[in-house]
Amino acid sequence: MIPSLPPIRIAACGALTAFGDDTATLAALLAGRSALVHLPVHGSEGGDLVPLAVCAGRAYEETIPPSWIPYVRLLAERIPGDTAWGSPRHPVFVTSSNFGVGHLHAFRRHGNTAHLAYGTPFDCVDALVTTLGWGPNITTLSHACVSAHLGLLQASRVLAAGLADSALVFSFDFISPFVAGGFHALKILNADLPAPYQDRPTGSIALGDGAAFAVLTRDYGDYVLAAQSLHNEMHHFTANQADGSGFDACLADLPDTGRRVWLKGHGTGTLDAGRLEAVALARRFPGAPLVSWKGALGHTLGSCGLVELALAIAAMRAGRAPGTIGATAPGFTDAVAFSSFDLAAYDGAVCTSNAFGGAHAALLLHHA
Amino acid sequence: MLERWITALHTEDAGLETPAATRERLKERFPKNATRRMTQLGLLVGVALEPLRPEHNDAIIYASGYAETRALEGYLDSFPTPSPTLFQTSIHPCAVQQSLITHQRSIRQFMPLTGGDRLPAQALLTAFLAGTPRVILCGGEERGTWLLEYGRASDRTFAFALSLSATPVAGALARIELEFSDAPDSSDATLPLPAFFDCLHERRPIDMGILPGRRLRINWLQ
Numbered sequence: 001m002i003p004s005l006p007p008i009r010i011a012a013c014g015a016l017t018a019f020g021d022d023t024a025t026l027a028a029l030l031a032g033r034s035a036l037v038h039l040p041v042h043g044s045e046g047g048d049l050v051p052l053a054v055c056a057g058r059a060y061e062e063t064i065p066p067s068w069i070p071y072v073r074l075l076a077e078r079i080p081g082d083t084a085w086g087s088p089r090h091p092v093f094v095t096s097s098n099f100g101v102g103h104l105h106a107f108r109r110h111g112n113t114a115h116l117a118y119g120t121p122f123d124c125v126d127a128l129v130t131t132l133g134w135g136p137n138i139t140t141l142s143h144a145c146v147s148a149h150l151g152l153l154q155a156s157r158v159l160a161a162g163l164a165d166s167a168l169v170f171s172f173d174f175i176s177p178f179v180a181g182g183f184h185a186l187k188i189l190n191a192d193l194p195a196p197y198q199d200r201p202t203g204s205i206a207l208g209d210g211a212a213f214a215v216l217t218r219d220y221g222d223y224v225l226a227a228q229s230l231h232n233e234m235h236h237f238t239a240n241q242a243d244g245s246g247f248d249a250c251l252a253d254l255p256d257t258g259r260r261v262w263l264k265g266h267g268t269g270t271l272d273a274g275r276l277e278a279v280a281l282a283r284r285f286p287g288a289p290l291v292s293w294k295g296a297l298g299h300t301l302g303s304c305g306l307v308e309l310a311l312a313i314a315a316m317r318a319g320r321a322p323g324t325i326g327a328t329a330p331g332f333t334d335a336v337a338f339s340s341f342d343l344a345a346y347d348g349a350v351c352t353s354n355a356f357g358g359a360h361a362a363l364l365l366h367h368a
Numbered sequence: 369m370l371e372r373w374i375t376a377l378h379t380e381d382a383g384l385e386t387p388a389a390t391r392e393r394l395k396e397r398f399p400k401n402a403t404r405r406m407t408q409l410g411l412l413v414g415v416a417l418e419p420l421r422p423e424h425n426d427a428i429i430y431a432s433g434y435a436e437t438r439a440l441e442g443y444l445d446s447f448p449t450p451s452p453t454l455f456q457t458s459i460h461p462c463a464v465q466q467s468l469i470t471h472q473r474s475i476r477q478f479m480p481l482t483g484g485d486r487l488p489a490q491a492l493l494t495a496f497l498a499g500t501p502r503v504i505l506c507g508g509e510e511r512g513t514w515l516l517e518y519g520r521a522s523d524r525t526f527a528f529a530l531s532l533s534a535t536p537v538a539g540a541l542a543r544i545e546l547e548f549s550d551a552p553d554s555s556d557a558t559l560p561l562p563a564f565f566d567c568l569h570e571r572r573p574i575d576m577g578i579l580p581g582r583r584l585r586i587n588w589l590q
Contacts, residue, residue: 002499003499042447087580088549088550088580088581088582097459097460101440104440104444104515105444105447108444113518116518116519119520120520121460122483122484122487123520125483125484126484135580136579137579137581138483138490139481139483139490139493141479141482142460142480142481143461143479144459144461150479153479154494154497157497157498158497161370163548177447178444181450181455182443182450182456184450185449185451185455186452186455186456187452230477230478231474231476232468232475232477232478234468234471234472234473234475235474236469237465237469238456246474249474249476356459356465357461357465357469359478
């Protein structure tokens, strides 16, 4: 078991998706809308149509200056207070899977050397830090689609050790031909949009822009990260243990609290992983309703753990959770909720994310 | 102040060695045919990790600024028919995964970090706070080709892995201290990953500010 942490409070959080901020996104999800549209995988260079959810007005192909900068600035303006983020007592934990690597693709295709300034993870984070005026106390974690959970965990540890008064976790991934091209090459993107948890001959996922922040503290904030767990199967790069033991191992480390939880699964739409996750969650939390939102938002990759945490909190504040949009019964288990549902009967949520290499992450969230 | 003890250390300084030469040199250290698809960094991190025999309850902290540069270069060059294998391999923590998947070793905590001049400072703090009896801190870089021409890749190839204990143990190689103060100090000193590697490889002591309000000391005990 991961050494236990004291409960960590979430003093503020927010998200940005192709629908807009977390308020707009929750409203869209509750209305059953999808942000996905069909775009050529290589952008202006064509290619197959693939399902993507790009922020309104943002260019899918990399631009100079980067098209994602105004969006992170907009999100960062919502971080409350005037805390000196990046100072010794207020560290920042940045997480992403792709950072600005799409700029290297743009450079290689078109030769504009201005793209190089954003291409490596630390060049990209430097640009972010400069844009947002943060200090140097920045930790950058990158573990594909569980990246945001690692940021939350490390920020929690720094707080628990008394090394910070508050910590900012900031996650982002903006899609580009670089990443869509990669997922398309893996043959898991297609324009038919088979939806998460729907039993079809082939699974598929969609991709979407996502960014989010959370301000963590020891002692104030309406919501609590009560437990966090990780597990890395190291069985195969793109497949999980066939018996679902990797999912089980991660969920087993969440404590039994007696809370009535609902479940925000990872649920990208890949069949094997979706089925294993749904079955493992049903085994660990019998009767708890399970939803995935990636059929509406697309998979926001390294940011998904924090984007969906912010949306889960927005749902808890609103008292209603969106269902699994774009899918219809039967689901992988009876627990899959296709319609939105009232949260009055629940006093906690479990949020999960999974990644290449059989990486799993989960957290238990409840009201303070 | 936090302190830990280095109980084992393995370094691989491949310098300007080509991936093919590294593969040939190290192929006997891996199961038959396992090295065929491994990256140079994956090979070196794997060789550095292997003597430590990572176990499920160890925490592994991984630090690399550029990670799988050759795979990334190859993936970028594969457009407009992008390579699925190179896409997968170019993902940041792949070097550690290559080794652990080869040996089918599950790990509960795997914390991959990236960054620039302050990467070792943040990786050390992550390792210090992992909370497991043994923590493995590993990292490295591989020399790039065309990305290096544009200053976006490492100019050398190296890897390291060390195990940390939270308690003093007989035979420990070194003591590491992280000292904290709330006041930002004026030190602009930084410790990039290659410099940190050199200190480990040559067992040179360190005593420097590595972030505002944070000081690192490494004293070698043998």
